[in-house]
Amino acid sequence: xxxxxxxxxxxxxxxxxxxxxxxxxxxxxxxxxxxxxxxxxxxxxxxxxxxxxxxxxxxxxxxxxxxxxxxxxxxxxxxxxxxxxxxxxxxxxxxxxxxxxxxxxxxxxxxxxxxxxxxxxxxxxxxxxxxxxxxxxxxxxxxxxxxxxxxxxxxxxxxxxxxxxxxxxxxxxxxxxxxxxxxxxxxxxxxxxxxxxxxxxxxxxxxxxxxxxxxxxxxxxxxxxxxxxxxxxxxxxxxxxxxxxxxxxxxxxxxxxxxxxxxxxxxxxxxxxxxxxxxxxxxxxxxxxxxxxxxxxxxxxxxxxxxxxxxxxxxxxxxxxxxxxxxxxxxxxxxxxxxxxxxxxxxxxxxxxxxxxxxxxxxxxxxxxxxxxxxxxxxxxxxxxxxxxxxxxxxxxxxxxxxxxxxxxxxxxxxxxxxxxxxxxxxxxxxxxxxxxxxxxxxxxxxxxxxxxxxxxxxxxxxxxxxxxxxxxxxxxxxxxxxxxxxxxxxxxxxxxxx
Amino acid sequence: xxxxxxxxxxxxxxxxxxxxxxxxxxxxxxxxxxxxxxxxxxxxxxxxxxxxxxxxxxxxxxxxxxxxxxxxxxxxxxxxxxxxxxxxxxxxxxxxxxxxxxxxxxxxxxxxxxxxxxxxxxxxxxxxxxxxxxxxxxxxxxxxxxxxxxxxxxxxxxxxxxxxxxxxxxxxxxxxxxxxxxxxxxxxxxxxxxxxxxxxxxxxxxxxxxxxxxxxxxxxxxxxxxxxxxxxxxxxxxxxxxxxxxxxxxxxxxxxxxxxxxxxxxxxxxxxxxxxxxxxxxxxxxxxxxxxxxxxxxxxxxxxxxxxxxxxxxxxxxxxxxxxxxxxxxxxxxxxxxxxxxxxxxxxxxxxxxxxxxxxxxxxxxxxxxxxxxxxxxxxxxxxxxxxxxxxxxxxxxxxxxxxxxxxxxxxxxxxxxxxxxxxxxxxxxxxxxxxxxxxxxxxxxxxxxxxxxxxxxxxxxxxxxxxxxxxxxxxxxxxxxxxxxxxxxxxxxxxxxx
Numbered sequence: 001x002x003x004x005x006x007x008x009x010x011x012x013x014x015x016x017x018x019x020x021x022x023x024x025x026x027x028x029x030x031x032x033x034x035x036x037x038x039x040x041x042x043x044x045x046x047x048x049x050x051x052x053x054x055x056x057x058x059x060x061x062x063x064x065x066x067x068x069x070x071x072x073x074x075x076x077x078x079x080x081x082x083x084x085x086x087x088x089x090x091x092x093x094x095x096x097x098x099x100x101x102x103x104x105x106x107x108x109x110x111x112x113x114x115x116x117x118x119x120x121x122x123x124x125x126x127x128x129x130x131x132x133x134x135x136x137x138x139x140x141x142x143x144x145x146x147x148x149x150x151x152x153x154x155x156x157x158x159x160x161x162x163x164x165x166x167x168x169x170x171x172x173x174x175x176x177x178x179x180x181x182x183x184x185x186x187x188x189x190x191x192x193x194x195x196x197x198x199x200x201x202x203x204x205x206x207x208x209x210x211x212x213x214x215x216x217x218x219x220x221x222x223x224x225x226x227x228x229x230x231x232x233x234x235x236x237x238x239x240x241x242x243x244x245x246x247x248x249x250x251x252x253x254x255x256x257x258x259x260x261x262x263x264x265x266x267x268x269x270x271x272x273x274x275x276x277x278x279x280x281x282x283x284x285x286x287x288x289x290x291x292x293x294x295x296x297x298x299x300x301x302x303x304x305x306x307x308x309x310x311x312x313x314x315x316x317x318x319x320x321x322x323x324x325x326x327x328x329x330x331x332x333x334x335x336x337x338x339x340x341x342x343x344x345x346x347x348x349x350x351x352x353x354x355x356x357x358x359x360x361x362x363x364x365x366x367x368x369x370x371x372x373x374x375x376x377x378x379x380x381x382x383x384x385x386x387x388x389x390x391x392x393x394x395x396x397x398x399x400x401x402x403x404x405x406x407x408x409x410x411x412x413x414x415x416x417x418x419x420x421x422x423x424x425x426x427x428x429x430x431x432x433x434x435x436x437x438x439x440x441x442x443x444x445x446x447x448x449x450x451x452x453x454x455x456x457x458x459x460x461x462x463x464x465x466x467x468x469x470x471x472x473x474x475x476x477x478x479x480x481x482x483x484x485x486x487x488x489x490x491x492x493x494x495x496x497x498x499x
Numbered sequence: 500x501x502x503x504x505x506x507x508x509x510x511x512x513x514x515x516x517x518x519x520x521x522x523x524x525x526x527x528x529x530x531x532x533x534x535x536x537x538x539x540x541x542x543x544x545x546x547x548x549x550x551x552x553x554x555x556x557x558x559x560x561x562x563x564x565x566x567x568x569x570x571x572x573x574x575x576x577x578x579x580x581x582x583x584x585x586x587x588x589x590x591x592x593x594x595x596x597x598x599x600x601x602x603x604x605x606x607x608x609x610x611x612x613x614x615x616x617x618x619x620x621x622x623x624x625x626x627x628x629x630x631x632x633x634x635x636x637x638x639x640x641x642x643x644x645x646x647x648x649x650x651x652x653x654x655x656x657x658x659x660x661x662x663x664x665x666x667x668x669x670x671x672x673x674x675x676x677x678x679x680x681x682x683x684x685x686x687x688x689x690x691x692x693x694x695x696x697x698x699x700x701x702x703x704x705x706x707x708x709x710x711x712x713x714x715x716x717x718x719x720x721x722x723x724x725x726x727x728x729x730x731x732x733x734x735x736x737x738x739x740x741x742x743x744x745x746x747x748x749x750x751x752x753x754x755x756x757x758x759x760x761x762x763x764x765x766x767x768x769x770x771x772x773x774x775x776x777x778x779x780x781x782x783x784x785x786x787x788x789x790x791x792x793x794x795x796x797x798x799x800x801x802x803x804x805x806x807x808x809x810x811x812x813x814x815x816x817x818x819x820x821x822x823x824x825x826x827x828x829x830x831x832x833x834x835x836x837x838x839x840x841x842x843x844x845x846x847x848x849x850x851x852x853x854x855x856x857x858x859x860x861x862x863x864x865x866x867x868x869x870x871x872x873x874x875x876x877x878x879x880x881x882x883x884x885x886x887x888x889x890x891x892x893x894x895x896x897x898x899x900x901x902x903x904x905x906x907x908x909x910x911x912x913x914x915x916x917x918x919x920x921x922x923x924x925x926x927x928x929x930x931x932x933x934x935x936x937x938x939x940x941x942x943x944x945x946x947x948x949x950x951x952x953x954x955x956x957x958x959x960x961x962x963x964x965x966x967x968x969x970x971x972x973x974x975x976x977x978x979x980x981x982x983x984x985x986x987x988x989x990x991x992x993x994x995x996x997x998x
Contacts, residue, residue, distance in 0.1 A: 014543070014547075015547045015551075018543055018544040018546075018547035018548065019547065019548070019551070021540070021544050022521045022524075022525060022544055022548055025521075025524060025525060025528060026521060026524060029524060029528070033532075033725065033727075034741065035721065035722055035723050035724055035725055035740070035741055036722050037720070037722045037723040037740035037741075038723065038737070038738055038740045038741035040740075041520070041737065041738030041739075041740060041741055041778075041779070042737075042738075042741070044513070044517055044779065045517040045520050045521055045737070047517075048513075048514045048517035048518065049517065049518070049521055052514075052518070052551060052555075056551075221536070222534065223534055223535050223536045224534050224536040224537065225534055226532065226534055228532075238537070238540065238541075238544070239537055239540030239541075240540075241534070241536035241537045241539075241540060242533065242534055242536070242537035242540055242541070279540075280540070280543070
């Protein structure tokens with residue numbers, strides 16, 4: 001029987017989670033259904049709820065409960081973990097003074113508006129001052145949070161616990177070098193797929209039905225979730241049994257919605273997969289953005305861009321679009337979803353080039369936070385690195401360093417988790433193929449049950465019980481690294497492009 | 500320049516309103532988009548938010564601000580009104596001890612579950628015990644809130660400020676008598692409309708488009724609101740600029756969605772019509788449910804069931820359903836939307852019989868709260884009164900006293916506001932016809948701008964500045980009464996049924 005203190009902490013944390021769920025719904029609605037004139041009111045509602053949740057969490061009573069529970073010896077392992085994780089969050093939340101949080105929130109909101117304008121008008125100078133503020137505040141935040149090694153580590157910690165700039169550098173440099181070589185060889189080859197058949201009208205309803213079917217086949221529980229449409233696809237959850245994904249339908253390219261649905265579906269399965277017994281507790285949460293992204297990318301790229309997948313779903317897609325696909329084989333589809341071409345925009349990037357976009361951003365972020373780079377120098381450095389990594393000339397900042405929303409949101413340290421997600425996904429999939437020898441036969445039959453069961457028991461059920469690197473090590477026996485990812489890509493694209 | 504205390508009160512109340520807006524969105528989503536398994540989590544989220552909002556509002560700091568502001572002489576009239584209304588709510592909110600509120604909430608939740616079962620299984624006995632608890636708690640609530648005259652008045656106050664059982668009795672008895680006579684004459688006549696053409700399939704999308712058009716024509720602002728589908732149509736708002744209505748589409752009867760959309764549209768226009776300068780304050784709220792209902796019923800019945808309305812929209816509906824309406828005239832439609840027939844269910848009732856359902860419920864509620872009726876005696880009394888008022892034999896309790904959700908929700912004192920809405924609507928419309936002589940020509944042209952302007956300036960802009968009876972008196976020069984309503988109905992149906 002848990003102690004009174006433990007139950008009090010659990011209930012208080014449950015209430016904080018309820019408020020965060022309400023915040024989540026307000027944001028979900030804002031992206032999808034809210035009428036436009038409601039924006040100012042929604043901003044106030046979000047601010048009030050966030051402040052209320054923060055106050056409820058950082059209350060000194062929580063600190064006292066945590067202190068007393070730290071001395072309690074009769075806790076079960078799960079109870080200890082819950083106390084430990086709550087303490088971790090509590091200490092981080094109380095390290096930033098309320099005035100600083102307020103200031104940061106205001107600056108982010110100003111920076112976001114400036115960024116929208118600057119991007120629209122291709123005018124970096126209109127964003128420079130705000131970005132300087134964001135960088136300064138991020139440095140202050142690092143000092144307030146504390147760190148060892150690079151101050152960047154304090155920021156990274158919010159997104160990928162335990163990961164450091166020092167740990168990322170060797171992984172990313174190996175990756176940059178070998179990806180660069182791979183992309184060069186692909187670009188030099190003349191074996192790109194025929195994409196002319198894509199040039200057609202792809203009915204919206206048929207696309208929608210196909211993505212709904214994919215989610216169902218993947219094991220996404222529509223009794224505990226739903227899919228909607230939004231401008232930028234995302235996943236959010238307000239409970240283990242209320243996980244929502246969105247997709248984006250493009251009448252000119254069906255693979256945009258298909259890949260978005262599989263990607264968000266992977267995120268959604270993670271969030272539907274926490275242990276029911278952990279419901280409404282901190283343990284039923286993603287351990288890091290990198291692990292979260294590993295789940296979406298594993299489904300999207302390793303499964304959804306595999307020949308086995310399209311051997312099955314190519315036929316089904318052809319039933320949905322008989323006219324458009326009458327002369328297109330499943331292999332043609334497989335080739336098109338895997339076509340490689342360096343792009344200026346990260347969001348248009350493919351499996352091979354994507355991480356080069358991330359590495360570029362990581363290097364700029366670290367230099368900014370470590371004080372080796374001025375904000376004014378970003379545009380030039382961006383251009384240099386785009387040339388170096390992707391061989392592209394950046395025509396303007398709108399298509400260069402102004403393309404991403406992240407910095408205007410104050411999210412410095414976020415980008416590396418995208419690449420870590422890819423690396424983890426490849427490491428996990430090596431182990432999956434070992435554990436499920438019939439994996440590709442199953443995928444070719446549209447049967448993902450064994451794969452999902454593997455992910456559920458090895459990854460999803462863990463929730464916040466293990467850190468990201470620990471989780472990867474425990475499952476694969478190896479530290480996070482780029483090796484699995486690079487051999488996966490090199491093998492796949494050498495075959496695809498007959499390099 | 501408002502005082503510091505005033506600004507502090509305003510901001511605190513704004514935050515309470517933000518939390519209520521979040522509650523509203525959680526409920527809206529629950530009815531429309533929430534996946535089924537999320538129900539328990541949503542219940543907890545609603546409970547946490549409601550408790551948080553209640554704590555924030557009933558904080559002693561609010562009481563102190565109100566006390567200091569009561570002594571402040573420099574307030575503008577609007578500031579005084581805001582303070583006064585906040586004090587009214589504060590005093591009512593603090594009169595119920597937290598333990599009582601908690602107990603009531605729990606009993607309501609149990610009563611609701613028992614009611615669902617009892618109704619499904621036509622077993623009043625399965626609900627009796629819970630209803631007894633609700634009645635007991637309602638009596639206790641009346642004692643805690645305080646009242647003059649009937650204890651029922653304390654309950655009525657929550658829905659229709661200032662209204663009393665003593666005030667309602669003469670109005671309702673006049674209404675019962677004359678409505679009873681009117682319905683008898685209609686039933687005895689053989690001039691009912693031909694409804695055979697209704698028996699067709701009515702395309703969902705075409706119905707949807709038609710209701711969207713109606714809302715637009717009425718002046719409903721889709722930039723500050725939206726329409727969705729739900730099982731029971733309703734209106735909710737999370738801000739002056741975020742007012743949402745729902746409708747219900749029935750493939751077998753297009754007038755269900757049409758009338759629901761006009762009705763909810765009337766509610767929605769009221770909520771979109773508060774003064775922008777009152778935004779996020781208590782003044783931008785409906786003064787009572789009766790006034791709210793007057794807005795929905797004015798649009799639904801007085802406008803939407805008028806010959807002028809169907810002279811215009813009959814043609815438009817025929818364009819949407821050319822096959823189904825090819826031999827149906829606008830007058831045929833007008834006759835069908837106004838057909839009268841006594842029904843067992845309140846929700847199936849027409850303009851003439853509807854209020855008889857309400858009067859029956861009012862009489863039972865008052866007798867329960869004043870201690871003249873036992874819960875066990877409800878089924879028999881219900882049957883007697885249905886025979887007396889509507890000439891119908893009630894075959895079972897599921898179609899009798901178990902049909903409504905209200906009592907299981909603890910909402911005793913709510914029903915009379917439906918009838919008051921009808922009476923107010925008729926009183927207002929007499930004045931409108933006087934002030935806008937070209938009203939029916941405008942309606943026949945689908946032009947509601949002058950009508951909406953009238954409602955905006957006379958009713959909507961007032962918000963909570965006047966009580967319901969005061970508002971009706973100020974606009975019409977008369978006390979709330981049944982006279983206008985009865986003469987409207989008697990004239991309309993004498994013509995329609997050539998009585």
